[in-house]
Amino acid sequence: MIVIYGTAFYGKVANHGGQHQLTKFFHVYYVPLIPVGTLWVTEHMDEGYRGHGVRMSGRSVLAGYARVWGPLAVIGGLVAGGVGGLAAVVGAAALCAWSWTWRSLRAPLARRRSDFNLLAFGTRCDPLQMPADLLAVLQGSVDERWALVSEGSTPEDVARLGAKSLSQAVLAYASLRIAARLAPGEHARAARDASERIIAAVTDIDETALEGGPYRAPGLPRLTEGRIADDGAPPA
Numbered sequence: 001m002i003v004i005y006g007t008a009f010y011g012k013v014a015n016h017g018g019q020h021q022l023t024k025f026f027h028v029y030y031v032p033l034i035p036v037g038t039l040w041v042t043e044h045m046d047e048g049y050r051g052h053g054v055r056m057s058g059r060s061v062l063a064g065y066a067r068v069w070g071p072l073a074v075i076g077g078l079v080a081g082g083v084g085g086l087a088a089v090v091g092a093a094a095l096c097a098w099s100w101t102w103r104s105l106r107a108p109l110a111r112r113r114s115d116f117n118l119l120a121f122g123t124r125c126d127p128l129q130m131p132a133d134l135l136a137v138l139q140g141s142v143d144e145r146w147a148l149v150s151e152g153s154t155p156e157d158v159a160r161l162g163a164k165s166l167s168q169a170v171l172a173y174a175s176l177r178i179a180a181r182l183a184p185g186e187h188a189r190a191a192r193d194a195s196e197r198i199i200a201a202v203t204d205i206d207e208t209a210l211e212g213g214p215y216r217a218p219g220l221p222r223l224t225e226g227r228i229a230d231d232g233a234p235p236a
Contacts, residue, residue, distance in 0.1 A: 003028065003029075004028070004029050005027060005029075006027060007025065007026055007036060008027050008030060008032075009022040009023065009024050009049070010022070010025050010063070010065075010067065011023040011025075011032075011060035011062070011063035011064030011065075012063070012103055013057065013060045013063050013102040014102070015104040016105040016111055016114045016124060017114065017118065017124055018044075019040065019042050019051075019114075019125070020104075021038055021040055021059075021060045021129075022038070022041055023035050023036075023038045023039070023056070023060040023061050024037050024039065025064055031068055031069070031072070032068055035056065037053060037056065038055065038056050038057040038060055039052070039054070040053070040054045040123060040125040040129070042123055052130075054125060054129040054130055054131065055130070055131060057129065062099065063100075063102055063103075066098075066099035067099055067100070070092045070095055070096030070099070071092075073088055073091075073092035074088075074092050076088065077089035112205070113199050114126075115205050116170055116173050116198075116199060119166075120170050120171065120173065120174035121138055121142075127174075127180070127181050128177065128180060128181050128192075132181075132182065138174075138178065139178050139182075142171060142174045145167075145171050149167050149168045150168070150171075151164065151168075153172075155172035155173075155175040156194055158172035158198060159172065159176065159195070159197045163201070166205065169201070169202050172198055173199060176192070176194045176198070177191070179191035
C-alpha cells in the first residue's frame with residue numbers, strides 16, 4: 001500500500017492584487033493535518049510561490065481545515081444519518097461556506113489598507129502579521145523616507161490633521177503600523193488606531209503608484225526572492 005504524505009499549501013485568504021496568504025500543512029493523502037507555517041505569497045511560479053514568512057494565521061489555518069475537512073464531514077454526516085448526522089452536515093457546510101468568504105478582500109477599507117502596504121513596503125502584507133526580524137529590515141527604510149516628506153510633522157500629526165500628499169500619508173501610515181506591531185500595550189493600540197484614520201481619510205489612490213514608483217522601499221525584492229516549493233496539491 002502506498003501512503004501519500006508530505007506538505008502542501010492550503011487556506012488561501014486575503015487575496016488582493018495577486019497577493020494572498022497560504023498556510024503549509026503536513027498532509028496525508030492531501031488531507032491537511034498539522035499546520036507548519038504561514039506564507040505571504042507575492043508571486044506565483046511554475047513550481048511553487050515567491051513570498052515571505054508571516055506569523056501563523058489563524059484564519060488561514062481554519063480555512064485550510066474547513067475547506068477540506070468540511071466536505072468530508074458533510075459526507076460522513078449524510079452517511080450517518082439521524083439528527084446528529086444532520087447537525088454535522090449543516091455545521092460543516094456552514095463553516096466551509098463561511099471560510100470561502102475570506103478568500104479575497106472585499107471591504108473597501110481592507111483593500112485600501114492592502115494598497116497602502118504595497119506602496120509602503122513592496123508587499124501587501126499587513127505589518128501586524130510580519131515577524132519582528134522582517135520589520136527591522138523595513139523600519140530603517142521607512143524612517144529615512146518619512147524624514148524626506150514629513151515637513152516637520154509627526155505621523156500622529158498626519159493622522160490627526162491630514163496628509164499633504166499621498167507619499168506623506170503612506171509613510172505616516174507605515175511608521176504607525178510598524179509601531180502598532182512593535183510598541184507595547186496602549187502605545188500599540190494608539191498607533192494602530194491612528195494608522196486606520198489615515199487609511200480612512202484617503203479615498204482614492206492613483207493606480208500608477210501601485211505599479212511601482214517612488215514610495216516603495218529600495219531593495220525590498222530581496223525579501224521575496226526565495227522560491228517556496230509546493231508538492232503539487234492545489235491550495236484550498
